[in-house]
Amino acid sequence: MNIRRLLGDWLLIVAMTAGVALFLLFHNVAALAFVADWYAPHNNNVMPVCMSLVLFTTFCRVDFKALKPVRWHLRAVVVQLALSVLTVWLVRSMNVRGDALILFEAVLVCVVSPCAAAAAVVTARLGGSLEETTSYMFVSNICSALLISLFLPMLPQADGGEVLAFAPLFLRILWRVSCVLLLPMLMAFAVKHGWRRLWRLIMSVPDLSFYLWGGSLVIVSGTTAKNISDSLSEVSLSFLITCAVLSLFVCLVQFAVGRFVGRHLDKAVDCGQALGQKNTATAIWLATVFLHPLAAVGPGCYILWQNIINAVELAAAARREREARIKE
Secondary structure, X not given: OOHHHHHHHHHHHHHHHHHHHHHHHHHHOHHHHHHHHXXXXXXXXXXXXXXXXXXXXXXXXXXXXXXXOOHHHHHHHHHHHHHHHHHHHHHHHOOOOHHHHHHHHHHHHHHHOOEOOOHHHHXXXXXXXXXXXXXXXXXXXXXXXXXXHHHHHHOOOOOOOOOOOHHHHHHHHHHHHHHHXXXXXXXXXXXXXXXXXXXXXXXXXXXXXXXXXXXHHHHHHHHHHHHHHHHOOOOOHHHHHHHHHHHHHHHHHHHHHHHHHHHOOOOHHHHHHXXXXXXXXXXXXXXXXXXXXXXXXXXXXXXXXXXXXXXXHHHHHHHHHHHHHHHO
């Protein structure tokens, strides 16, 4: 297997491994501490820029006239609503408190958060519809803002946690998640219709969005490893393992239910990615600001699980494509 095929099939695994390896390197080698100290204040600003580039290059390939709601969007929203209601009902009916409440909060933010920006990139590589998944990203952000504003105040509030009324909370969340989508889309529209030379240059690079996402995943994985390492000083290893296992279970459920629901409309890939691949940056922000900060460990682990699943799916799809070409 050559390097190009290896990266094409397993880029996400390679990126996550590189991210964790870089964290361990800078964390354990004292001579590199000054580099880590210099970079740390900039990390929170780097990721939004990376995701904006991924979205910008993705939107450059989108047929804007084809962006519209379709039938499977409603089914995906109903599933997300049902899972959110179930989680909140379990917390309230069982009067959950303490560490168990933190675990349920981790589950809820993994369920209620919107579809990830990279979902459209992965869906397109798996043979799904780029336009339909892109449209769902906007639907998902609006619905998630509503669900978050409804359900988060129903949970017992952590000491020092921020509490807002429905309307301010809804507008704040909607503004946060929508700006990440709207600015890259407007830029892509302008480039596509006003700077054709730049647009053709972007379009000439196959899978540019996918490789940009792989680069972003290096940073995400390294940050996740750091957050988990820092959490070890506050909670037990057994708690972290439980949180990681729960996030894996939620990830598998959402991918599986999404595929099952979408299969009836011949949209298993699209719906599976839409429900399974989550904007974990938003989930971590929700946990940190409105719930218990340790609940952020759940979405931190979730991003690793969802990209392992994506990597396996992409490798399987590439293998099937090669086998089909050989048969021809």
